[in-house]
Each structure stands twice: as C-alpha cells, then as structure tokens.
Amino acid sequence: MPTAAIDPPGITWLRVSPKYVTVRLVEWAVGNLIAVGLLSLSLVFVLLGWWKWPPLWLAVTVPAFLLVLALWRLTLIPRQVRAIGYAERDDDLLIRGGIFFQRVMVVPYGRMQYVDISVGPVERGLGLCTLKLHTASAGTNASIPGLPAEEGARLREQLSARGEARLAGL
Amino acid sequence: MSGDGLSSGTPDGEWLRVHPASPFVRGWVALAAIGYFFGRDTFERMLRGEPLVDDQIAGRAPWLVGGGALVLLLAVLGFIMSWYFTRYQVAEGYVRVNTGFLFRQQRQARLDRVQAIDIVQPLLARIFGLAELKFEVADAGESAVRLAYLRIDDARQLRATILARASGAGLDPDHPEAPAPEAPERRVLQVPPSRLIGSLLLSEQSVVIVLGGAASVLLSALTENRAFFLYLIPAALGLFAAYWGAFHKGYNFTAAISPDGIRLRYGLLDTQAQTLPPGRIQALKVSQPPLWRIFGWYRMQVNVAGYGAAGNNGEAASRTTLLPVGKIGDVFNMLALVLPDPGTDDPLRVFRAGLSGLDSDGGFVTTPRRGRFLAPLGWRRNGFAATDTALLMRSGRWWRTLVLVPHQRTQSMALHQGPLARRYGLADLVLHTTAGPVTPRVIQAGVDEAQALFDHQAARARAARKRQTSEHWLAQVAPIATLAAPDGTQDLDQRSPLDQPRPHSPQQEGPQRG
Numbered sequence: 001m002p003t004a005a006i007d008p009p010g011i012t013w014l015r016v017s018p019k020y021v022t023v024r025l026v027e028w029a030v031g032n033l034i035a036v037g038l039l040s041l042s043l044v045f046v047l048l049g050w051w052k053w054p055p056l057w058l059a060v061t062v063p064a065f066l067l068v069l070a071l072w073r074l075t076l077i078p079r080q081v082r083a084i085g086y087a088e089r090d091d092d093l094l095i096r097g098g099i100f101f102q103r104v105m106v107v108p109y110g111r112m113q114y115v116d117i118s119v120g121p122v123e124r125g126l127g128l129c130t131l132k133l134h135t136a137s138a139g140t141n142a143s144i145p146g147l148p149a150e151e152g153a154r155l156r157e158q159l160s161a162r163g164e165a166r167l168a169g170l
Numbered sequence: 171m172s173g174d175g176l177s178s179g180t181p182d183g184e185w186l187r188v189h190p191a192s193p194f195v196r197g198w199v200a201l202a203a204i205g206y207f208f209g210r211d212t213f214e215r216m217l218r219g220e221p222l223v224d225d226q227i228a229g230r231a232p233w234l235v236g237g238g239a240l241v242l243l244l245a246v247l248g249f250i251m252s253w254y255f256t257r258y259q260v261a262e263g264y265v266r267v268n269t270g271f272l273f274r275q276q277r278q279a280r281l282d283r284v285q286a287i288d289i290v291q292p293l294l295a296r297i298f299g300l301a302e303l304k305f306e307v308a309d310a311g312e313s314a315v316r317l318a319y320l321r322i323d324d325a326r327q328l329r330a331t332i333l334a335r336a337s338g339a340g341l342d343p344d345h346p347e348a349p350a351p352e353a354p355e356r357r358v359l360q361v362p363p364s365r366l367i368g369s370l371l372l373s374e375q376s377v378v379i380v381l382g383g384a385a386s387v388l389l390s391a392l393t394e395n396r397a398f399f400l401y402l403i404p405a406a407l408g409l410f411a412a413y414w415g416a417f418h419k420g421y422n423f424t425a426a427i428s429p430d431g432i433r434l435r436y437g438l439l440d441t442q443a444q445t446l447p448p449g450r451i452q453a454l455k456v457s458q459p460p461l462w463r464i465f466g467w468y469r470m471q472v473n474v475a476g477y478g479a480a481g482n483n484g485e486a487a488s489r490t491t492l493l494p495v496g497k498i499g500d501v502f503n504m505l506a507l508v509l510p511d512p513g514t515d516d517p518l519r520v521f522r523a524g525l526s527g528l529d530s531d532g533g534f535v536t537t538p539r540r541g542r543f544l545a546p547l548g549w550r551r552n553g554f555a556a557t558d559t560a561l562l563m564r565s566g567r568w569w570r571t572l573v574l575v576p577h578q579r580t581q582s583m584a585l586h587q588g589p590l591a592r593r594y595g596l597a598d599l600v601l602h603t604t605a606g607p608v609t610p611r612v613i614q615a616g617v618d619e620a621q622a623l624f625d626h627q628a629a630r631a632r633a634a635r636k637r638q639t640s641e642h643w644l645a646q647v648a649p650i651a652t653l654a655a656p657d658g659t660q661d662l663d664q665r666s667p668l669d670q671p672r673p674h675s676p677q678q679e680g681p682q683r684g
Contacts, residue, residue, distance in 0.1 A: 006592075006597050006617060006621065008624060091628075091632050092628060092632070100588065100589045101586070101587070101589070102588075102592075103586050103587075104584060104585040104624070105582060105583065105585075106582060106583050106584070106624065107582040108580075108581075108582065108628070108631060108632065108635070110632075110635050111581050111582060135581045135582055135602065136581055136604050137602035137604055137605075138605055139581075139582075139602035139603065139609075140581060140582045142582065166635075
C-alpha cells in the first residue's frame with residue numbers, strides 16, 4: 001500500500017526519541033496481552049470441559065484473531081513512532097503522526113491557551129515526557145509524545161514565550 | 171435596593187443586589203412542594219366536609235403544624251440569606267459576583283472577553299417583570315456570570331453598560347457615572363409562526379415519524395398484534411414534547427442588528443434575548459434538510475465560545491440557532507451581519523454556489539473526478555472556497571450544508587488521510603473550532619488542493635489575527651480603503667492577504683456611541 005506522506009513540502013521534521021518505542025511496547029503489552037489472556041480463558045475452560053459453550057473452533061478463533069491483530073500492531077509500532085514529528089515554524093507549530101491514517105496539524109502560537117507536560121511511570125524511567133497543547137477548541141488534540149525531558153522543557157518554554165508574543169483573542 | 175442604583179446612574183465599583191423576589195421566583199417549586207406536602211391532606215378533608223384535622227392525629231396536630239411552619243421558615247430564611255449574600259459589581263473592566271453564605275464564591279469575568287450576553291425571562295419571572303442576565307466568557311462550561319433576577323429595565327441597562335465597556339466605547343469623561351445608553355437596533359428579520367410550524371412538519375424528525383408509523387402499521391397488519399401500539403404512547407409523548415420545545419423556542423424569532431452586535435429574541439412563554447457582539451461567532455452552518463427544499467427554507471447554526479455544544483440539552487440547541495427557519499433572503503441578511511465584509515466582489519454568487527451549487531461555480535474547488543467512487547453523490551458538491559475573510563465549506567447533495575469559518579477565528583487545523591483516501595489521492599482538512607453544533611471539515615479534497623489550502627489557510631489566519639488588534643470591537647478597526655480584489659475567490663490566494671488589507675468590518679465602524 002502506498003504511504004506517501006501528506007505533509008506540506010519543504011519542512012524538516014524533528015523526530016521524537018526512539019526510546020518512545022519502549023513506552024508504546026509497554027502500553028501494547030498491557031493492553032493486548034490482558035485482552036488476549038482474558039479471551040483465552042474461555043478456551044481454557046472449554047478444553048478443561050467445564051464449559052459446553054462456546055464450541056471449540058470459536059474458542060480458538062477469537063483469541064487467535066486478536067493475537068494476530070495485536071502482533072500486527074506490534075510490528076507497526078516502530079514505524080508509527082518514526083512517523084511522529086514536529087516542526088517549529090515562525091508562527092505555528094506543526095505536528096504529524098500516523099502511517100495509514102495520517103494527520104498533519106498546525107497550531108498557531110497565538111492560539112495556544114496553555115501547554116501541558118505529563119510524565120507517565122514508564123516515560124519517567126526512560127527520561128521522556130509528553131507535551132500537550134491546548135487551544136480554545138476541544139478538537140485540538142495536539143500532543144507530542146516521547147520527547148526527551150530537556151527537549152520537552154525547552155519546547156514548553158519556547159512555545160510559552162512565542163505564544164505570549166503572538167497571543168490573539170479567541 | 172435591587173439595582174435601583176443602576177437606573178439612577180451607578181458609580182463604578184458599587185456593590186448591588188439582585189431583586190429581593192428572585193429567590194422566590196427561582197425556588198417557587200420548593201415552596202409549592204412544601205405547601206403541597208403539608209396542605210394536601212387538610213385541603214382534601216375540607217373538600218369532603220370532614221374536620222380539618224384527623225381525629226387520630228389531632229393530638230399531634232400542633233407538632234405537625236409547627237414542623238411545617240419551621241420547614242417553611244427555614245426555606246424562606248435560606249432564600250433571604252442567599253439573596254442578601256448575592257452581590258454584583260461592574261468595575262474596572264470586570265464584572266464580579268459574590269454568592270453563598272456558607273460556601274462563598276466569588277466570580278469575576280473580564281468584560282472585554284464577553285462572548286455573548288443573554289437576557290432570559292422564564293414565565294414566572296416574566297409575570298413579575300423580572301429577568302435573568304447571563305454573561306458568557308470563553309468557557310464551554312456553565313455561564314460565567316448569572317444574575318437572577320433583575321428588574322427587566324435594570325437588566326437591559328446592565329447589559330448596555332457591560333456591552334459599552336466591552337466594546338471599548340469610552341465613557342463620557344464629564345459624566346463617568348452616567349449609564350450607557352442602550353445601543354439603537356434595527357430589526358432585520360422575523361420568522362412568522364406559520365413558517366415555523368411548516369418547518370417543523372417538514373423536518374427530518376417528521377420523516378422518521380412517518381416512516382416509523384408506516385412500519386408499525388405494516389407490522390401490526392402482518393402480525394395481527396395490536397399490543398405494541400401501547401409502547402408507542404411514550405414515544406409519541408416524547409415526540410410531542412420535542413415538537414413543542416422547538417415551537418416554543420422558535421416562536422416569534424426576531425433578529426436585529428445594533429452596534430453591540432446581533433440581537434436575537436425568541437420564545438412563547440419563556441422569552442430570551444441574546445446579544446452576540448461582533449466577531450464572536452466562531453463558525454456558522456447553513457443547512458437544508460431535503461424536504462425544506464420545496465419551500466426554499468434554510469436553518470443557520472453557530473458556534474459561540476461559552477455556549478457549549480448543542481445536544482446535551484435543549485437550551486444550548488436553541489442558543490446556538492441563529493435562524494430556525496428562513497428563506498434565502500433571510501440567510502443572506504444574517505450572513506451579512508455575521509460577516510459584514512464577505513471578502514469577495516460577488517458575495518451573492520459565491521454564497522449561492524455554496525448553498526445550492528455544484529462543481530466549480532462560485533469558485534469552489536470540489537472533489538476531483540477520481541474520487542467519485544468514494545462519494546458517488548457528493549463529489550460534485552463537496553468543496554471549499556476561500557474569500558479574503560472566511561473559508562467556505564459546502565457538502566451534501568441531499569442534506570445541503572454550507573459551513574463558514576472567519577479566518578481570524580481559525581484555531582488550529584489538521585490534514586487527515588486514511589488508506590482509502592490515499593488510494594484515490596484525497597485528503598480531508600479539519601478546522602478546529604470551539605464546542606458547538608458546527609464541525610468545519612473540507613471533505614475529500616484532492617491532496618494537492620488540500621495541502622495548498624492547509625498552507626494558505628495558515629497564512630490567512632495569521633494575517634487575520636494580526637489585523638485583529640483588540641478585543642474591544644469598536645477599537646479594532648483597520649481603516650484602509652477596500653480594494654477591489656481582481657481575482658476574488660478564484661485562486662487560492664497566492665498573494666499575501668496583508669497586501670490588500672480590508673477594514674475589519676465596515677458596519678461596525680459606523681455608529682459610535684454617544
């Protein structure tokens with residue numbers, strides 16, 4: 001499947017830390033292994049003969065399907081992380097992400113209401129953080145995950161300073 | 171007492187109280203409940219001609235009466251306390267409201283951040299000549315400031331004062347305490363009740379009802395089972411309530427223009443008067459359900475920061491309605507109010523194309539032909555056009571909609587592309603705006619066009635933001651002569667919009683306040 005980027009041409013993207021793959025792997029493991037494990041319970045019960053329903057083929061197919069799906073998403077994670085990028089332009093910040101479902105977002109500095117930095121437990125262990133921009137619109141779901149902590153702090157200061165200089169009303 | 175000071179001219183900073191009757195108007199349900207609870211039994215006995223008090227509890231009667239009186243007294247005392255501790259002040263560019271006696275709350279809102287100001291009159295308040303004032307700042311939650319209730323004249327006066335301060339109209343230096351005169355207004359349109367009823371009968375809802383009715387009749391004929399008609403009764407009641415709500419809210423809808431902005435008035439029993447200051451509308455949608463096409467009716471909805479999303483309650487739905495039903499002339503009138511400077515030479519042609527056009531008439535850029543498999547009906551209609559002041563997005567072959575976002579209101583944008591769209595070389599552009607019924611989205615534009623629009627729209631929004639210098643709408647004027655745009659809407663704005671500045675809004679510069 002062709003995956004030509006839809007980015008506007010002529011932009012040098014800053015990429016997030018490759019260590020962010022680990023964060024995504026942990027998230028993936030927690031989410032998918034629990035789901036697959038729970039669904040395999042019915043298979044175990046059927047094999048043990050405790051349950052008459054569902055039939056064996058169904059009890060095998062559902063967790064197997066989920067497992068395949070999960071593994072496929074696992075293989076995508078490194079590419080997805082590599083696809084995340086951001087670029088600071090003079091008046092706005094560009095954020096991109098996604099491979100199959102691509103998204104390129106532009107957030108003008110003058111529209112930013114505030115900037116959040118959040119750090120989860122895994123991220124803290126790796127020295128990463130997630131930066132989130134808020135505008136007056138709830139639709140602005142602009143976050144840059146997997147930034148090294150010092151880069152996150154720099155970016156936050158930079159964005160705040162630029163936002164202050166260009167602050168517009170609503 | 172109740173803001174009497176206002177009408178006689180209030181010096182800045184004086185703390186005022188709302189009308190003393192307001193807790194009773196607000197809490198009449200509680201009083202009625204107490205009265206009902208303690209009075210019903212006695213009243214029924216009286217009707218039956220029995221002694222007022224049952225013999226069995228005659229001995230306890232004083233206790234019961236005493237208890238009832240105590241509850242009533244406590245309620246009234248609570249009302250009086252809540253009235254006494256509710257005070258408001260308009261000073262130094264802020265409106266402040268203090269409430270509560272156990273849990274005190276102090277709110278303040280910046281006047282120049284006012285997004286909209288409403289005067290609401292529920293039926294009971296209307297009978298007593300009272301009104302509630304709602305003051306919205308940019309926050310999708312509850313109203314920033316609610317003052318319930320003021321005398322209607324005081325409420326109007328306070329609204330005029332707040333709007334005068336917010337607009338940046340300087341106060342008369344000789345008489346700083348003189349109340350701001352209410353801005354003159356001119357009626358623009360009124361929706362006749364017959365058209366409102368017709369629009370309700372022809373709405374999407376009615377189509378669903380007719381289909382559902384036909385289906386249930388068919389089903390009952392086939393199964394010879396009449397019982398499930400019983401289940402339709404609650405549905406019918408709900409539908410009646412919905413129709414009644416829409417009729418009640420849309421009744422006598424009147425729009426007027428004043429230097430303070432757009433004034434909307436509506437309501438049958440409860441009346442509401444909204445004021446939307448200039449430039450506060452974040453996005454606008456004109457839509458036409460299929461059946462409305464017979465009479466050429468349109469509906470207009472807006473996003474205003476502070477009004478919040480419609481749909482969670484009927485109130486937000488009615489507040490975000492700019493025009494419940496109107497003919498094309500009304501639509502153009504309202505568009506002229508919202509967007510005084512359309513930013514194009516031939517606005518009628520462009521907007522007409524946006525409302526009902528196909529293909530590239532009016533300068534719209536549509537989905538390329540290769541995308542017709544993804545949108546077999548809509549590909550000739552889905553499109554966008556940019557004027558110097560706003561971005562127009564149209565969509566829908568049957569459910570026609572036209573969405574308009576002023577450039578200086580654009581918050582952020584995103585290009586989206588899924589695998590299927592990539593296969594056909596298409597992309598969507600989503601414009602983010604404040605919460606509301608309008609979700610601006612350019613559907614299935616060609617990738618090149620979408621990228622160009624993404625870049626140019628960012629530039630246009632930037633330029634528009636630079637022109638908007640102040641939140642005071644009388645102050646934010648860029649008085650440079652309007653230049654004829656030779657290329658109007660045709661190209662994607664290759665030149666920088668700064669090269670040809672236009673006045674922010676010619677209509678708003680005219681009537682300065684005295």
